[in-house]
Amino acid sequence: MADKLKPDWAGEDFLSRCVNRLIESKPLYRLMKNQARQVLIKTATKNGIPWKEDCRNLEKSEVKSLLEEITNPNITYPDYYLVPFHAYDEGNLCWQAAFEADSATQSMALRVWKGENLTPEAAQNRLRGGFHQILDNYSPTVVKDILDVGCSVGVSTLALHRYYKQKQQNTLVRTVGLDLSPQMLAVAKVKDEKQEISQWVHGLAEKTDFSDNSFDVVTLQFVLHELPSFASQGIFTEILRILRPGGVLGIVDNNPASPVIQNLPPALFVLMKSTEPWSDDYYTFDVESTLTQVGFDYKTTIASDPRHRTIIALKKA
Numbered sequence: 001m002a003d004k005l006k007p008d009w010a011g012e013d014f015l016s017r018c019v020n021r022l023i024e025s026k027p028l029y030r031l032m033k034n035q036a037r038q039v040l041i042k043t044a045t046k047n048g049i050p051w052k053e054d055c056r057n058l059e060k061s062e063v064k065s066l067l068e069e070i071t072n073p074n075i076t077y078p079d080y081y082l083v084p085f086h087a088y089d090e091g092n093l094c095w096q097a098a099f100e101a102d103s104a105t106q107s108m109a110l111r112v113w114k115g116e117n118l119t120p121e122a123a124q125n126r127l128r129g130g131f132h133q134i135l136d137n138y139s140p141t142v143v144k145d146i147l148d149v150g151c152s153v154g155v156s157t158l159a160l161h162r163y164y165k166q167k168q169q170n171t172l173v174r175t176v177g178l179d180l181s182p183q184m185l186a187v188a189k190v191k192d193e194k195q196e197i198s199q200w201v202h203g204l205a206e207k208t209d210f211s212d213n214s215f216d217v218v219t220l221q222f223v224l225h226e227l228p229s230f231a232s233q234g235i236f237t238e239i240l241r242i243l244r245p246g247g248v249l250g251i252v253d254n255n256p257a258s259p260v261i262q263n264l265p266p267a268l269f270v271l272m273k274s275t276e277p278w279s280d281d282y283y284t285f286d287v288e289s290t291l292t293q294v295g296f297d298y299k300t301t302i303a304s305d306p307r308h309r310t311i312i313a314l315k316k317a
Ligand SMILES: C[S@@+](CC[C@H](N)C(=O)[O-])C[C@H]1O[C@@H](n2cnc3c(N)ncnc32)[C@H](O)[C@@H]1O
Pocket: 081, 092, 105, 149, 150, 151, 152, 153, 154, 155, 156, 178, 179, 180, 181, 184, 203, 204, 205, 206, 220, 221, 222, 223, 226, 227, 231
C-alpha cells in the first residue's frame, strides 16, 4: 500500500489543477476522447473481447423494443447524471454506452492483471471473486435477498447472484439489479438469457421504491467513482433503510491508495479525469467516515486487487 492516501492528479494538488485546466479545452478533449476510444476498442479486440461483434448482435436483438416497458416514467434524472461521460455525450443514457458496457467491463478486468495474459473470463472471475470472498465473510448466515445498485448491463449482478446461489444450494436466492439508465437495463435483460435475476429495476439509488428492511446484501460495484460525493452519501442513507438489520453493504471501486492508480501514466489519468467528471470528488471522498456518519457499522477496507478496494459496512442489528 502506498503512503499517500490519493493520487496527486486528483483533488486540489498542483498537478491536479494543471490537468483540470488542460481538459477544459473542448477541441483537445474531443481529439483525446476519439483517439482513446479507438485504442480501447483495438486493445480489447486484440485481447479476445468481441467488442464490435457484441454491439452488432445487440443491434440485431429485440433490445430496443424493451425500452418502454423498462423505463420508469416517474424518474427525474439528477443534474450530475446528465453530463457527458466515458466519452459518450449523453453519458449512460444512450444505446452506444449500453452496447459497449459489457466489453468495457471485460477490458477493465483485464487491465488489472495486464502482465498475466489472462482470458477476459478468467480476469472477470478473479475481479469478482476477490470481492465476493470479502463480502461473504461479513454476510448474514442465510442470504435470501440481494440488490446490486448501479448494475449497468448486469455483469456484476449475475456474478453476485451465481456466487450466493452456488454457496447456498438449499436456499432460494432472489437478486435484483437497479440502475438509472434504461438502456443499460434493457441490455442487462437481454443478456440475462436464463432469467436468473428476479427484476431489473429502473430507479434512482438515492430514492428507491423498496420497502424498509428488504435485503440481506446490497452492493455498489464500480459506481461511486461515477458520482459526486453528495450523491454517494444519499445512496448510503437509502441503502441503510432497505437493508435488514445485520445485513451487509459491499462496495468495490478504484482504490485511491493503490500505487498502480497513483502512478498511472499522465496520458491515462488526463483521459480518465476528462471522461469521468466526478474524479476529484471521488478520490478525495472519505467513504468510511461517511458510512459511519449515516449510521452504518463500518467494518473494513481491503485492497482486493492491485487497483481496487473493497469496503464493508453492516446495518446494526
Ligand atoms: C460503472 S457502472 C457499474 C458497473 C457494474 N456494477 C459492474 O460492476 O460491472 C455504474 C452504473 O451506475 C449507474 N448509476 C449512476 N448513478 C446512479 C444512481 N444515482 N442511481 C442508480 N444507478 C446509478 C450508471 O447508470 C451505471 O450503469
